[in-house]
Structures are given as structure tokens and as C-alpha cells.
Amino acid sequence: MLAYGAGDAGAFETLYARHRGGLFRFVLRAVKDRGAAEELFQEVWVRVIEARERYAPKARFITWLYTIAHNLLVDHWRKKGLSLVALDGDEVPSESANPARQAEAREALARLVQALESLPAAQREAFLLHEEGGLSVAQIAAATGVGEEAAKSRLRYAMTKLKAAVDDG
Amino acid sequence: MADDDDISRRYRELPREEPPHHLDDAILAAARRAVHTRPAPLVVPSGRQRWYFPLAAAAIIVLAVAVTMHVEREQPTGEVVSSATAPVAAAPSAREVPEEFRTEKPPAEKPKPAAQPERRRKVESADARQSRNELRDAAPPPELQKAPEPAPPPAAPAQDAVGGVAQSASGLRLERTEAPKPARAASSLSAFAQQSPEQWLQGIADLRKQRRHEEADKELAEFRKRYPEYKIPPAMRERVERR
Numbered sequence: 001m002l003a004y005g006a007g008d009a010g011a012f013e014t015l016y017a018r019h020r021g022g023l024f025r026f027v028l029r030a031v032k033d034r035g036a037a038e039e040l041f042q043e044v045w046v047r048v049i050e051a052r053e054r055y056a057p058k059a060r061f062i063t064w065l066y067t068i069a070h071n072l073l074v075d076h077w078r079k080k081g082l083s084l085v086a087l088d089g090d091e092v093p094s095e096s097a098n099p100a101r102q103a104e105a106r107e108a109l110a111r112l113v114q115a116l117e118s119l120p121a122a123q124r125e126a127f128l129l130h131e132e133g134g135l136s137v138a139q140i141a142a143a144t145g146v147g148e149e150a151a152k153s154r155l156r157y158a159m160t161k162l163k164a165a166v167d168d169g
Numbered sequence: 170m171a172d173d174d175d176i177s178r179r180y181r182e183l184p185r186e187e188p189p190h191h192l193d194d195a196i197l198a199a200a201r202r203a204v205h206t207r208p209a210p211l212v213v214p215s216g217r218q219r220w221y222f223p224l225a226a227a228a229i230i231v232l233a234v235a236v237t238m239h240v241e242r243e244q245p246t247g248e249v250v251s252s253a254t255a256p257v258a259a260a261p262s263a264r265e266v267p268e269e270f271r272t273e274k275p276p277a278e279k280p281k282p283a284a285q286p287e288r289r290r291k292v293e294s295a296d297a298r299q300s301r302n303e304l305r306d307a308a309p310p311p312e313l314q315k316a317p318e319p320a321p322p323p324a325a326p327a328q329d330a331v332g333g334v335a336q337s338a339s340g341l342r343l344e345r346t347e348a349p350k351p352a353r354a355a356s357s358l359s360a361f362a363q364q365s366p367e368q369w370l371q372g373i374a375d376l377r378k379q380r381r382h383e384e385a386d387k388e389l390a391e392f393r394k395r396y397p398e399y400k401i402p403p404a405m406r407e408r409v410e411r412r
Binding site for chain 1: 173180182183185189193199204
């Protein structure tokens with residue numbers, strides 16, 4: 001990113017090639033709408049381009065990249081009247097995450113996808129950051145602006161639910 | 170931990186969606202555009218471009234010095250022309266040619282004393298005269314330019330005063346580049362004094378012919394003061410000296 005900030009367009013292409021798939025799937029599975037996902041995906045990279053000269057390597061680039069994506073997702077959900085915080089926590093499980101309803105799925109992957117979509121947004125985001133971005137708990141905490149304990153909890157709940165959904169079959 | 174790995178493995182079995190190509194193209198184009206339109210770098214360029222800036226600066230300095238020198242060299246001539254053009258254009262020849270040589274004046278008329286032109290000439294500064302002379306070199310007065318016929322040779326005397334003026338005037342025009350430049354120290358110079366010695370003497374001879382001896386004496390005295398080394402040919406001396 002520093003090379004791109006200094007004017008090396010090839011450096012951006014390298015970064016983009018490395019992170020485009022993971023970021024796109026992260027956004028796509030977070031919003032569950034392809035059109036909105038493409039729009040958000042493009043917006044993330046536009047922000048990266050705009051910030052090229054003031055970028056300071058305080059953390060790994062991928063953490064910074066997914067922080068931008070997280071902030072845009074928060075804005076997206078806010079526009080839709082949703083709140084990331086309200087969906088956070090395991091105490092209010094999603095109705096669709098009921099293992100009994102998912103038991104009808106024939107294949108484990110289908111159940112996994114369904115379970116993933118059924119996860120509370122914060123848990124799903126933590127899971128996707130971990131799987132698509134390869135972020136550690138600390139990095140997830142940094143990217144989403146929460147403490148490490150909260151990040152670890154979200155990731156743990158997500159894993160547990162997904163495993164339960166897969167095992168249901 | 171094994172459960173986490175199992176979930177991760179299963180998750181990776183899901184279809185790997187990719188962003189559409191048009192999105193890739195748009196983003197990469199925007200990135201390239203942003204780099205190419207960025208402002209000039211503040212850091213000193215390296216490599217082959219390093220010498221471009223000193224070279225450009227040197228070229229600009231040389232150009233500026235050359236233009237300045239050219240302007241300074243051109244300016245004095247332009248000032249002389251501009252300051253001298255107006256008065257000469259307004260009064261082309263009346264100031265230069267004594268009244269007695271005007272074509273309108275009948276030859277038989279009683280000669281007018283030359284005191285007034287003399288006085289007027291005295292108040293002129295030497296610089297003004299020099300400017301006028303330079304301008305006349307560049308652009309002769311209309312009368313001189315309109316000389317109808319080529320001047321007869323100086324040896325042939327003019328038929329009358331008007332012819333004499335025409336002769337000396339056209340002679341002035343033809344010989345201007347050959348005539349030696351008079352010294353600036355002369356205090357009061359007549360119209361003859363601004364001509365060549367030969368023409369001056371011819372003018373004095375014309376005055377004698379018109380019996381205007383006082384003026385002729387003055388002019389002759391002035392001539393001798395101006396050209397003390399000049400040897401007047403005997404034939405001309407007879408014509409210019411009082412008999």
C-alpha cells in the first residue's frame with residue numbers, strides 16, 4: 001500500500017488480486033444481496049484509493065481493509081434500519097437459526113450456508129473476517145472496533161452454531 | 170479446535186464467488202487514474218530525470234538574460250526616434266532651412282536678418298540637435314525626399330537661389346553618409362554648418378551672390394572656426410570671401 005501511495009499502480013493491482021475474492025465474499029455473505037455487495041465492494045476499494053497518500057501502516061493492511069468494509073457494512077445496515085449491536089449476542093438467537101428448521105437441509109454445505117446466513121450479523125462478520133480475511137481474534141477486534149473478548153465471543157458463538165447446523169444433518 | 174478446523178474446511182467447500190470482471194476493471198482503472206492524475210511529487214526525481222530540472226532552469230536563465238540584453242540594446246534607439254519624431258514631423262523643414270532659402274520667397278526681396286533663426290538655434294541644446302540629426306539621417310525631411318531632379322555636380326553653380334537650395338538640399342541627401350560628422354562643440358551653427366564643408370561654402374557663395382555679405386561673413390567666420398584646417402580652394406575662396 002505504501003508503494004501504491006508513492007505512485008506505483010502495479011502495487012495496487014497486487015493488493016487487489018490478493019484480497020478481491022475474500023473481500024467480495026465477505027461483503028456478499030454479510031449483506032446477502034449481490035447488487036448491494038458489489039456496490040459495497042467497489043466502495044471499499046474507492047476508499048482505499050482515496051486514502052493511498054495518508055495511509056499509515058499502524059496495522060496490517062488486511063485489518064485496515066476489513067475495517068473499511070466493516071464501517072461501510074454498518075452504514076449499510078443503518079440505512080436499512082438494522083443495527084449491528086441489536087443483532088449482537090447469543091441471547092437472542094435468530095429464528096431462522098433454529099437447528100430444527102435447518103435439519104431439513106439435505107447437504108451439510110447447504111446447511112452451513114443457511115446457518116451462516118442465519119447468524120447474527122456481528123457473529124457472521126466475525127466468522128467471515130476469520131475465514132475470508134484470515135484475521136486473528138485481535139485483528140477482528142481491531143477491524144470491528146470492539147474488545148478482543150467480544151470478538152472472541154462472537155467468533156466462538158458463530159463457530160458453535162455453524163457446527164451445530166452441520167452436525168444436524 | 171478440531172471443530173473449528175472442520176467448520177473452516179466445510180466453509181471452504183462452498184462456491185468461491187468472485188467479483189465480476191467489469192467491477193475489477195472499473196476499480197483498477199480508477200486506481201491507475203488516481204496515480205496518473207496525482208500532483209507532482211515533492212521528492213526529487215531520481216535517475217535520468219535528475220538532470221532535467223537543472224537544464225530547464227539554466228535554459229530559462231539564459232533566455233531571460235538574452236531577452237534583457239536585447240531589450241536594453243534596442244531601447245536607446247527607440248527612445249531617440251520616439252522623442253524626435255514628433256517635433257520633426259510637426260515642423261519638417263522650416264526650422265532647418267533658413268527663411269531666405271524658402272521657395273516661396275522672391276529672390277529680389279530684401280534679405281531678412283538672420284538674428285531670429287540664430288537666436289532660436291542658440292537655445293537648442295546640443296542633445297536636441299544630435300537627436301534631430303540622427304533622425305534626419307534615418308528619415309530625411311519631406312522637402313529633401315521630394316527633390317525632383319538629381320542634383321547637378323557641385324562645380325556647376327546654381328541658376329538662382331532656389332536652384333541653389335535644391336542643389337544643396339539634394340546634395341545633403343546624397344552625401345549624408347560621406348560627410349564627416351561635425352563636432353558637437355560648435356556653439357551656434359547655421360543650417361550650412363550642418364552640411365558638409367563644401368556645401369557650407371557653396372551656401373556662403375550663394376549669400377555673396379545675393380549680396381548678403383554680413384551673413385556671408387558670419388557664416389565664413391563660423392566655418393573657419395569650425396574647420397580651421399580646411400583649405401578652401403582658390404576658386405571657391407574667391408566666391409566666398411568679400412571682394
